[in-house]
Amino acid sequence: MQEHQQIIFPIIIAFLIVIIIGPIVIPILEKLKMEQSIRGDGPKTHFKKSGTPTMGGVIIIIAVFFSVLITAQWEREMLFILASILGFGFIGLIDDFIKVVLRRSLGLRATYKLIAQVLLAVVLSWYAYTSPNVGSAVLIPFTSQFWDMGIWYVPFTAAIIFVGTVNSVNFTDGLDGLAAGVTMIVMAFLSLVALKAGQKEIAIISAAVTGSTLGFLRYNSHPAQIFMGDTGSMALGGAVAAVAVLLRLPLLLPIIGGIYVLETLSIIIQVISYQLTGRRVFLMAPLHHHYEVKGWEETKVVVIFWIVTIVLVLVGVLAIR
Numbered sequence: 001m002q003e004h005q006q007i008i009f010p011i012i013i014a015f016l017i018v019i020i021i022g023p024i025v026i027p028i029l030e031k032l033k034m035e036q037s038i039r040g041d042g043p044k045t046h047f048k049k050s051g052t053p054t055m056g057g058v059i060i061i062i063a064v065f066f067s068v069l070i071t072a073q074w075e076r077e078m079l080f081i082l083a084s085i086l087g088f089g090f091i092g093l094i095d096d097f098i099k100v101v102l103r104r105s106l107g108l109r110a111t112y113k114l115i116a117q118v119l120l121a122v123v124l125s126w127y128a129y130t131s132p133n134v135g136s137a138v139l140i141p142f143t144s145q146f147w148d149m150g151i152w153y154v155p156f157t158a159a160i161i162f163v164g165t166v167n168s169v170n171f172t173d174g175l176d177g178l179a180a181g182v183t184m185i186v187m188a189f190l191s192l193v194a195l196k197a198g199q200k201e202i203a204i205i206s207a208a209v210t211g212s213t214l215g216f217l218r219y220n221s222h223p224a225q226i227f228m229g230d231t232g233s234m235a236l237g238g239a240v241a242a243v244a245v246l247l248r249l250p251l252l253l254p255i256i257g258g259i260y261v262l263e264t265l266s267i268i269i270q271v272i273s274y275q276l277t278g279r280r281v282f283l284m285a286p287l288h289h290h291y292e293v294k295g296w297e298e299t300k301v302v303v304i305f306w307i308v309t310i311v312l313v314l315v316g317v318l319a320i321r
Contacts, residue, residue, distance in 0.1 A: 014067035018215025034145035057232020084242035089235030123161035141319035166237030168260035197317035
């Protein structure tokens with residue numbers, strides 16, 4: 001029971017921080033005109049969301065930081081995860097700033113964004129590779145075997161795990177409560193895995209992310225009072241990737257983060273199909289927009305994706321021996 005209290009407290013504290021500061025931050029963002037601009041090529045049902053304040057990811061980051069400050073000691077693993085959250089969150093913050101302040105709907109140029117993400121990912125991956133507590137061996141799901149990737153661990157982790165996860169979470173953030181809910185479920189699972197593995201500090205910060213996303217749903221569920229923006233989605237992607245890396249479970253991410261993978265694949269398939277054949281496989285990409293265009297209510301899409309994620313993390317339990 002005492003072990004479980006170690007993750008219950010950061011969940012509650014992070015949740016309460018978001019609930020308390022939400023009504024303070026949202027009006028400030030509204031006064032500063034930090035409003036979401038809706039792209040013309042998106043679903044028509046989203047036009048009514050124009051003007052909703054964005055950059056709400058700062059609320060999540062603040063809640064995680066202070067929850068961890070109150071409940072945990074600052075170990076190396078803790079700093080590694082915070083560096084990933086703050087680093088990728090800062091890249092997202094710049095992207096949001098360009099969108100909402102400079103009024104450039106596409107935000108930071110894709111090339112510059114990718115370069116910044118890759119540089120940060122390489123630094124984090126190299127640290128993990130050289131760390132005696134992590135190294136280059138990763139668990140192979142559904143087995144008790146570890147695969148030592150050697151030096152190839154660095155490019156794989158940087159490109160696929162960090163950059164891939166960060167952008168996949170970003171793609172998932174397209175409906176009210178979707179990215180926050182999916183990530184809450186994934187991080188709750190990783191928190192329990194870390195606790196079971198005796199990784200107390202990793203469990204605590206994972207729990208803090210779980211609590212902050214749970215609290216954020218109070219303001220981000222349909223109809224959203226605030227969006228997390230790239231600030232939040234990239235920070236959450238950084239959290240998921242960093243925790244999976246420290247637990248030596250990067251190969252488990254495609255399973256428990258299956259929604260992230262499907263969202264990204266839908267975009268890749270759509271682009272390749274259109275360039276090669278001139279035809280679209282999906283009515284609209286990412287995948288959540290496809291179901292919207294088919295006539296599904298936004299809330300139905302979100303809940304179905306949450307349910308799928310719950311099932312996938314249960315599969316993830318079976319995948320860890």
